[in-house]
Amino acid sequence: MTEKFKMLEPGIGPPSKRARKDSDPSEPMEPEIWKEFPEDLYETLIARLPVATFFRFRSVCQKWNSILTSNSFSVQCSQLTRPQPWFYTGTLENVNTGALYDPVLKKWHHPTAPVVPTKTIVLPVASAGGLVCLIDVNHRSFYVCNPLTRSSRELRARSGPVNVWSRVVVGMTVEKSSTSYRIMSVRSNGWYEIYDSGTDTWTRPGGMPACINVPLSLNYRSQAVTVSGCMYFLRSDLDGIVSYDMETGIWKQFRVPTPVHLREHTLAECGGRIMLAGLLTKNAATCVCIWELQKMTLLWKEVDRMPNVWCLEFYGKPIKMSCLGNKTLLMLSLRSKTMNRLVGYDMARKEWFKVPNCVFPHNRKRQWVTCGTAFHPCLTAKA
Amino acid sequence: MTSSKTIVLRSSDGATFEVDEAVALHSLMIKHRIETGGADSTTIDVPEVTGNTLSKVIEYCKKHVEAPNSDDLKSFDTDFVKVDQAVLCHLAKASYYMNIKGLLDLSSKTIADMFKGKTVEQIRETFHIKNDFTPEEEEELRKENSWNLFV
Numbered sequence: 001m002t003e004k005f006k007m008l009e010p011g012i013g014p015p016s017k018r019a020r021k022d023s024d025p026s027e028p029m030e031p032e033i034w035k036e037f038p039e040d041l042y043e044t045l046i047a048r049l050p051v052a053t054f055f056r057f058r059s060v061c062q063k064w065n066s067i068l069t070s071n072s073f074s075v076q077c078s079q080l081t082r083p084q085p086w087f088y089t090g091t092l093e094n095v096n097t098g099a100l101y102d103p104v105l106k107k108w109h110h111p112t113a114p115v116v117p118t119k120t121i122v123l124p125v126a127s128a129g130g131l132v133c134l135i136d137v138n139h140r141s142f143y144v145c146n147p148l149t150r151s152s153r154e155l156r157a158r159s160g161p162v163n164v165w166s167r168v169v170v171g172m173t174v175e176k177s178s179t180s181y182r183i184m185s186v187r188s189n190g191w192y193e194i195y196d197s198g199t200d201t202w203t204r205p206g207g208m209p210a211c212i213n214v215p216l217s218l219n220y221r222s223q224a225v226t227v228s229g230c231m232y233f234l235r236s237d238l239d240g241i242v243s244y245d246m247e248t249g250i251w252k253q254f255r256v257p258t259p260v261h262l263r264e265h266t267l268a269e270c271g272g273r274i275m276l277a278g279l280l281t282k283n284a285a286t287c288v289c290i291w292e293l294q295k296m297t298l299l300w301k302e303v304d305r306m307p308n309v310w311c312l313e314f315y316g317k318p319i320k321m322s323c324l325g326n327k328t329l330l331m332l333s334l335r336s337k338t339m340n341r342l343v344g345y346d347m348a349r350k351e352w353f354k355v356p357n358c359v360f361p362h363n364r365k366r367q368w369v370t371c372g373t374a375f376h377p378c379l380t381a382k383a
Numbered sequence: 384m385t386s387s388k389t390i391v392l393r394s395s396d397g398a399t400f401e402v403d404e405a406v407a408l409h410s411l412m413i414k415h416r417i418e419t420g421g422a423d424s425t426t427i428d429v430p431e432v433t434g435n436t437l438s439k440v441i442e443y444c445k446k447h448v449e450a451p452n453s454d455d456l457k458s459f460d461t462d463f464v465k466v467d468q469a470v471l472c473h474l475a476k477a478s479y480y481m482n483i484k485g486l487l488d489l490s491s492k493t494i495a496d497m498f499k500g501k502t503v504e505q506i507r508e509t510f511h512i513k514n515d516f517t518p519e520e521e522e523e524l525r526k527e528n529s530w531n532l533f534v
């Protein structure tokens with residue numbers, strides 16, 4: 001798929017393609033020099049390899065293979081920042097195996113084993129610390145897994161009745177100091193529960209405080225975002241954002257007027273900033289726009305738009321949009337009756353990028369990506 | 384009080400380098416030596432590092448201590464590791480020994496970039512590593528990786 005196009009309108013620049021700075025991969029490494037390399041430093045090097053390469057190098061020798069499970073390696077990995085998240089997506093054909101997108105190598109990866117050992121269909125709803133949280137379509141069971149290593153766990157069942165038709169929004173955080181995580185599930189009737197992996201229990205602090213109007217009209221296509229241990233999600237009936245601080249247990253509600261003519265919108269997060277992505281249709285032209293929440297005024301401010309040339313493809317067609325990932329990088333699926341485009345936006349660099357179609361390598365058949373979440377690839381995260 | 388204090392660093396081959404204390408402290412190993420060595424520790428021996436490498440390490444520390452917020456720091460770092468493999472190897476070892484996190488990160492990342500495209504056999508050759516897997520174990524690993532992200 002070509003990524004070159006002409007600038008049609010002054011003032012709207014073409015998205016720049018970020019060049020990868022790579023040392024020459026074919027440069028031979030002279031054994032005479034490297035045989036002196038101290039063994040202690042192997043972990044340091046390996047922790048800095050791209051995720052894909054690590055799995056290949058497990059077979060070098062027993063020591064390198066055991067690095068994956070060593071504590072010191074875990075510590076090294078957690079100290080390194082991997083700024084670019086990957087995307088875990090579910091496709092129509094292979095719902096439970098998922099397809100992973102690596103935006104650095106611009107490659108889809110197709111695991112053949114299911115992400116969690118279950119026959120029911122599971123959908124990704126949240127992620128934190130290299131782990132992805134999935135729920136089954138009946139909203140009964142929760143699972144947590146590391147999409148890279150397939151370490152997974154079915155969370156202990158919640159007590160009490162579960163209304164399968166009730167929409168639910170899920171948030172997830174990890175404790176900085178430990179490896180435990182918390183999952184927060186909120187239903188439209190205002191009931192919420194919190195799972196703590198350290199104690200392997202769900203707690204029900206009860207109903208919402210009076211300041212939050214219930215029932216909540218939850219926007220099912222919009223995922224929650226978590227910033228500094230605080231979960232934010234949209235409510236569509238009162239045009240606003242609801243937040244829950246996982247540390248203090250405090251709920252807040254903010255009225256934030258939705259931009260005019262906006263639909264199919266979804267929350268996103270980048271470096272602590274809360275963003276919004278959505279479709280704006282005027283006459284027959286549809287465009288994807290990006291807003292940033294101004295915390296002082298509680299207003300959305302438009303900060304970017306999809307390049308005009310890319311929008312032309314959708315001219316005059318009814319478009320639906322779903323969000324397949326909303327942390328630092330945004331992945332959006334734009335669909336009309338006859339076509340489906342996957343588009344990415346780097347919220348940090350303000351760059352749009354095209355995502356290649358998800359194609360199954362064996363039969364070259366295109367897969368339809370239906371849902372997804374962004375996650376930070378971490379080899380050592382355990383469910 | 385200690386603003387213009389200098390420290391002398393002595394390499395394995397006897398070369399000496401006089402540096403500002405602030406620059407020397409960028410190495411946590413030297414910092415520890417100074418803090419535990421008493422008032423007379425103005426000359427520190429660095430026997431694991433040769434003069435050539437030590438001079439480069441000092442160049443790195445100087446830049447990062449004297450101008451940590453400068454705009455060209457990134458390009459300085461990029462150019463700093465555009466060296467031949469032997470120098471890069473020595474820089475990584477020196478930064479590990481002298482406990483200079485930034486330089487260790489920089490050199491390790493550069494080395495990792497060099498070998499990420501190599502095959503398993505090439506890695507073994509490069510680092511003189513013996514394959515200690517049995518054929519059955521290798522097969523097992525291949526199977527594990529067969530859900531194979533990494534075609």
